[in-house]
Amino acid sequence: MTTEEVVELTSKYTYGTWRFQKNWKPMHLVDAEGCHFTDASGKKYLDLSSQLMCVSLGHKNKAVIEAIVEQARSLPYAAPGFATDVRAELSKLLLEVLPKGLEKFYFSTSGTEANEAAIKIARMYTGKYKIISRYNSYHGSTAAGIAATGDPRRWAVEPAGKIDGVIFAPECNCYRCPIKHSYPGCNIACVEYIEHMIKNESNVAAVILEPVVGTNGILIPPDEYLPRLRQICDENNVLIIADEVMSGWGRTGKWFAVNHWNISPDILTTAKGITTAYVPLGLTATTMNSSHQ
Ligand SMILES: Cc1ncc(COP(=O)(O)O)c(C=O)c1O
Numbered sequence: 001m002t003t004e005e006v007v008e009l010t011s012k013y014t015y016g017t018w019r020f021q022k023n024w025k026p027m028h029l030v031d032a033e034g035c036h037f038t039d040a041s042g043k044k045y046l047d048l049s050s051q052l053m054c055v056s057l058g059h060k061n062k063a064v065i066e067a068i069v070e071q072a073r074s075l076p077y078a079a080p081g082f083a084t085d086v087r088a089e090l091s092k093l094l095l096e097v098l099p100k101g102l103e104k105f106y107f108s109t110s111g112t113e114a115n116e117a118a119i120k121i122a123r124m125y126t127g128k129y130k131i132i133s134r135y136n137s138y139h140g141s142t143a144a145g146i147a148a149t150g151d152p153r154r155w156a157v158e159p160a161g162k163i164d165g166v167i168f169a170p171e172c173n174c175y176r177c178p179i180k181h182s183y184p185g186c187n188i189a190c191v192e193y194i195e196h197m198i199k200n201e202s203n204v205a206a207v208i209l210e211p212v213v214g215t216n217g218i219l220i221p222p223d224e225y226l227p228r229l230r231q232i233c234d235e236n237n238v239l240i241i242a243d244e245v246m247s248g249w250g251r252t253g254k255w256f257a258v259n260h261w262n263i264s265p266d267i268l269t270t271a272k273g274i275t276t277a278y279v280p281l282g283l284t285a286t287t288m289n290s291s292h293q
């Protein structure tokens with residue numbers, strides 16, 4: 001097929017995500033190796049965002065490809081009710097790198113599903129149903145994921161395509177503070193307001209947040225933010241769900257972004273870099289018996 005045909009068929013018969021469908025003319029990608037990808041004209045690009053912030057070990061990583069081939073040869077599929085060597089081995093390896101206390105794993109096939117499961121688990125475990133998220137956030141595209149998403153991608157599917165019970169807190173954005181009147185002095189009013197919400201809403205099961213915000217601006221919280229949030233949640237019997245779909249697997253310089261502030265969430269979700277995105281895998285990691293309850 002010519003490049004024109006590939007682009008025409010792709011844009012005519014498939015949806016482009018997170019964009020207007022009209023006039024979509026995607027680049028025809030033909031190859032990728034290490035940190036570069038190549039278009040159909042032979043032009044090579046430095047893949048600075050590793051595609052969707054997910055090809056963490058680079059393109060065509062031989063060790064990863066060989067592991068996938070080996071697994072496909074020995075046992076390509078097993079229903080979830082079975083124990084397998086890889087499932088056991090992966091669990092042991094996760095215990096080595098995840099923040100302390102996260103010891104029980106639910107596997108799915110995307111970051112969206114990992115968050116969907118986290119919200120269900122938080123609701124079932126606490127018996128409460130409200131979820132606090134923040135405006136500058138993205139948590140996925142399914143009904144729960146998009147409901148918990150604070151950014152404008154949620155607007156188009158309201159109200160039918162989302163779940164009830166999510167309320168939004170001000171984001172932690174020191175460049176464009178949503179609570180401008182807290183200046184000067186700041187006093188991390190954005191996190192204190194979450195306590196105000198918890199106390200006045202009642203029935204709050206969990207706060208979901210990206211410890212370092214990804215697609216909404218790579219926002220790093222001040223050092224006091226996450227420890228203070230942990231304290232607020234502990235005092236009010238509310239769980240913390242850390243969405244590390246994007247910030248996990250070394251993207252912030254540590255295994256997980258929460259490691260920078262030494263806090264342990266009750267639930268951590270991740271995907272993308274967990275397999276360097278060669279195969280779909282989502283993880284919802286929880287404590288065995290939440291010490292925070
Ligand atoms: C922070 C965050 N959460 C959830 C998701 C959804 O993950 P997936 O695209 O694997 O469903 C993303 C994807 O970009 C993300 O960045």
